[in-house]
Amino acid sequence: MPGAEKCLANLALTKSRFEKLGRQGLLDWCNEVMRESQAKYCPVDTGNLRRSGRVQVMKDSPAEFHVRLSYTANYAIYVHEIPMAHDVGSMKYLSTPFNLMSFRLMKKLESEMAGAV
Numbered sequence: 001m002p003g004a005e006k007c008l009a010n011l012a013l014t015k016s017r018f019e020k021l022g023r024q025g026l027l028d029w030c031n032e033v034m035r036e037s038q039a040k041y042c043p044v045d046t047g048n049l050r051r052s053g054r055v056q057v058m059k060d061s062p063a064e065f066h067v068r069l070s071y072t073a074n075y076a077i078y079v080h081e082i083p084m085a086h087d088v089g090s091m092k093y094l095s096t097p098f099n100l101m102s103f104r105l106m107k108k109l110e111s112e113m114a115g116a117v
Contacts, residue, residue, distance in 0.1 A: 018113055021109070021112045021113055022065075022109060022113070023060070023065050025105075025108050025109045025112050026065065026067060026105070026109075027055070027057065027067060028108070029101070029104065029105045029108055030055045030067045030069055031055050032101065032104075033069060033094075033097050033098050033101050034053050034054075034055050034069055036097040036101065037053060037069075037093055037094050037096075037097045037098075038050050038053050040089075040097070041089055041090055041092075041093035041094070041096055041097055042071075042089045042093040042094075043079055043086040043087075043088055043089035043090065043091075043093060044087075044088040044089060048073055049071060049073045049075070049076060049079060052071045052072040052073040052076065053069075053070075053071050053072075053094075054068070054069070054070050054071070054072055055067060055068075055069055056068045056070070069094060069098065070094075071093075071094065079091065079093070080092060080093060080094060080095070
């Protein structure tokens with residue numbers, strides 16, 4: 001049945017496009033969150049903490065896609081979690097923009113995938 005085979009091939013192609021768009025959309029969003037974190041929320045003394053921000057793909061397999069947003073400075077967790085006054089930035093400098101921008105992720109993925117159909 002050539003019609004059924006063509007339909008299955010088109011479905012596989014569409015699935016592949018969705019997966020690619022989803023992975024790229026998530027990665028783009030993570031980079032946006034990190035830029036926002038570094039620009040508006042991350043405390044700055046020497047700039048070491050701000051420069052240590054990373055977006056890293058941890059797992060990219062056909063079944064899973066994991067991305068880690070982190071600050072690698074050895075004191076990053078203390079600055080993030082312990083309330084203290086900062087001349088620039090604030091505590092929760094990564095979780096705040098992550099939470100504030102989370103609604104954008106679904107909207108971004110919806111709009112990108114709508115064009116793939």
